[in-house]
Amino acid sequence: MEVYILSKTAMQLVNLKKTIGSKPIIKGLDFEIRAGEVFGFLGPNGAGKTTTIRMMVGLIDITEGDVLIEGKSIKRDFKGAIQHVGAIVENPEMYPFLSGWKNLKQYARMVEGVSEDRIKEVVSLVGLQKAIHEKAGRYSLGMRQRLGIAQALLHGPSILILDEPTNGLDPSGIREIRKYIRNLAEKENVAVIVSSHLLTEIELMCDRIGVIKNGELIAIEEVRSVENKEALKEVYIEVEPLETARAYLDNHLSNGVGVGNKELSMSVKREEIPQILKNLIEQGINIYGVRVLQATLEDKFFDLIGENSIE
């Protein structure tokens, strides 16, 4: 945690709410994204990811609360706030009748100081040199995704918001984009916000993940955090005789024991495992195998949000 205290806040959501009609869509989001981190915005469809992103970039009005970008309110100082942001909101939609290059020129003309060289630089960063003079209407979804990232990067923003950035990319494209996003965060100190419902994707490229469900932030997880010593793990031990071992462990473990086919299962802390094994051996019980179930992010995710329900 100490590491993050040093890096400054790039974007801050303050009790952010959105009500459409009388229906609350976003029910008060409070979190911040720091410079140099990749923040995953995770949630099932309909949870409010895109609505939140639209509020972050001023496409829709904020009912209550605020979004502060580099300290500036998107509500009160739109230009001051948005100039630090590059974004793709939902699909990377481009002018189909213009070439990739001319699409980028459109956005380059809308901000100060984006040179031809900068456009070329961005194009090669996303690997679109070959197709850049073709009409964007002929691009595959993956190519449009790259062009979308290119337009978001043109003006060198300090915050990059990408809605489902790996959508439509092939595995090698996904790897490249992931590498590139990590690079931006680590080398250029850009704060990257990546929304996704693809857990494995987000796990691989994010430092932290905010989980949103029904318009509420239900958890923020550090992805690369040191393993929590206090966390209970699911441990499976293959033993013989099964019944003796069960009876012994039932008396000694507070959480109880589950019996499978040849296996006993139990929820214990990592540091308890050696002692349990020693005790079992002392009891004359044969141990054929031990496996510890790694709780993946996917499990955490489903634990957190339960079923994919939309209110």
Next chain:
Amino acid sequence: MSNLLNLIWNEQIKLYAKKATWVMFAALLIVAIGGGIITKFFGTESDFKEYGDDWQAELQAENAQLTAEMEEEEFAGFMNEMTIAENIYHIENDIKPQPYDGWEYVLENSFLTSVISLFTIIVAAGIISSEFKWGTIKLLLIRPISRTKILLSKYLSVLIFAFTLLVFLLASSWLVGAVLFGLNGLNPMVVQDLMPGYVQNDVIGEIVKSYGFSLVTLVMMATFAFMISAIFRSSGMAIGLAIFLMMAGNAIVAFLSQYAWSKYILFANTNLAQYTNGMEPVIPGMSMTFSIIVLLVYFVIFIAASWAAFTKRDVAGN
């Protein structure tokens, strides 16, 4: 400011990157050339007749012949009467008739401004709604530029487009006219049959007036289509409504003219030519000043509604 120019430049690039825009220019050119050819080869012979020094006698001989024709064939009546009246005007005012020329062709083509109105409506209707259709509106509105400025750049782009079409129509008509009919000088006088009778004016002045008055309808209907496009984000609705109203406008006014408030209808006021050359306005009691004020009020309402819809509303969903 450079900001706004860049935005307008962007809009023009998008506009001219589309084939439909070039089709509009091609259509105008084809009509200008086609109209010229039809006038040249199927026009009335007397229009192209060159008169000598003794033109008064020639005109009188013509009139005598026309009168004789009318006695023989009754149906020739109306056309002949007009020619006779025109000839008499020339003789009485000592104006030597000049053959039909390129300038007159330009003047006659002022009716094509309604085609320009149509094209401008189509462009105005699409310039906002298309961004929503393509989804690019989301990329457009997340730049450090106010929505007001983006809206302004789009509106100005529509006017620039209309102006470009207008210049194109004038230039192509003049060229076609000059090639096919020649020119009677730099700014020849032209005799026109207007409501109160025949009048003589310099042709450039008449061209400016005639095209200028038609611009009123053009700007009002384009602004209307722009507003519908901004409010409903649908080009089909904007095109349909604007064209329907443009076509049916006069009929609506005629239908409602029995009511006193009908003079406040937009279409009762778009034809400012009704106050020139001693003509009577459609509804008694209207004046040029009245119409200009009514037009301005409509204009402000259209612009304000477009602005409110474009700057205040959420850009959500597709």
